[in-house]
Amino acid sequence: MTQLALVIDLNVCVGCHACVTNCKQWNTSGAAGALADAEPFGAAPTGTFFNRVQTFEVGEYPNTETVHFPKSCLHCEDPPCVPVCPTGASYKRKSDGIVLVDYDKCIGCKYCSWACPYGVRELDEKRQVMTKCTLCVDRIYDTNLPVDRRKPSCVLACPPGARLFGDVHDPDSEVSIAIRERGGYALMPEAGTKPSNHYLPRQKSTLNLRQDELYRSDNPHRIDGAPFEQNLPPIVEEL
């Protein structure tokens, strides 16, 4: 069975909000109607977003790390938001595991948002229906788009490529490999929701170079046959 999901690399995200902007742009222009925006240019703008980037400071000054944390519906495998819905407006698709809200059935009772531990469902104040990330269900299957554009808007927008999209049930997919090999984890595992979206942790990147690696056969500046020392890069004084 397919379970589409996002994998978000916290080591790569720079907190630019491009995903937020593109998500809003795509989802406010769709057939379902515009996402509310109250006072967009006022002092306290507020509105509906399917995806938000939050920022946290981890550690004690001066040893702090700034972590940008994109957050949207995690398309849980065991979503508590679905069974509580009295109208059946909230549902999880069997075919690809996407959790969706049928805007024509939703009565805006907000019960589903109480059941979700992550605070990713937002009632649209204008339309008075519950809204949330759809994994851009209206573009990922659109055969009018070139194959490489059939991805969620946030994934396409992310400049450093911090967002991966794919089937987490397929062990050979890009997302499954990333989760497996780069320590992908789920949010609040204790809630028992089995989120499909995963996060890749921060990593300390260090570059270890041994001297002999500079004297490689594929080094274009190598002087053939010269002794080892002569083939090392010049030190500053020599320049």
Added chain:
Amino acid sequence: MHPALSVLLLTTLIGAGQGLFITMVVVELLAAGSVRPGFFVGGTAIVLVLCGLGLIASFFHLGHPERAWRTATMWRTSWLSREVIALPAFMGAAFAYGVAHWTGAGATLAIGVLGSLLSLLLFVCTGMIYAAVKVLKEWAHPLTVVNFTTMGLASGACLATAYAGFAAPELVGALAKAAFTLTALAMVTRGAALLRNAQLRPTSTLQSALGIRHPKIVQKTQGSMGGSFNTREFFHGKSAAFVRGILTAALFGAFVLPLVLVITLPILAFVVQYAGLLAERWYFFAEAQHPQNLYYQGVS
């Protein structure tokens, strides 16, 4: 959680109505024949008015009230859906009970027992709406169901006492004793829940919410500057002193004062208790700490 007035009104109004209905049926069971049918007809009218008002209030909670009929469809999984079915079923039985007494059609006791069962079922549905939300640990406990039932029964019995003052004065003494007992019982069960909740420790932490183990994490932005649905729906936005004040009002209004008043001044007892239960319901929402709040701790 943010307490919504519509839900406070709905749960307190129908609770009193359900309690009043059960009290009437118990009266019929114990003192059949000695009470004139007018008592039951008038009482049923009060039950229906209370439930009707509750129903109207509940519509203000919905974004799309015109689609409310859809809420009856998911009764297999949703307690909210079950409540939506149980409430009209109870009101239907209450209506039939009143009509049967009015017309003298008989079978009143059978209808009354059926209505009482539906009333209890409705208490269970209402309580389970909250008790079934696993992430809200303050609610996810059988005591939630127990409390909706005991507090509804207590206010219904208080109301029955007040009403009997007009409709069946010979019952006032016995009903006042019942109201006193039920109010005391409600105080014990609600008190047990308060004590339990005071000892709760949250299961989720900022560390598990982000998957970052460092003990010191401070939020700097939350993806919105003017607030969002998440800051409006899940925070009560009042000071700790205000919340404590409401709790005091709830404990005195819903339990202590009615216990003092119900024997001598049943009408006042009911009014004070109803106001106290509104405060209790407000506190019930305010005391529930939603784990999503971990993601909404600061904007700078």
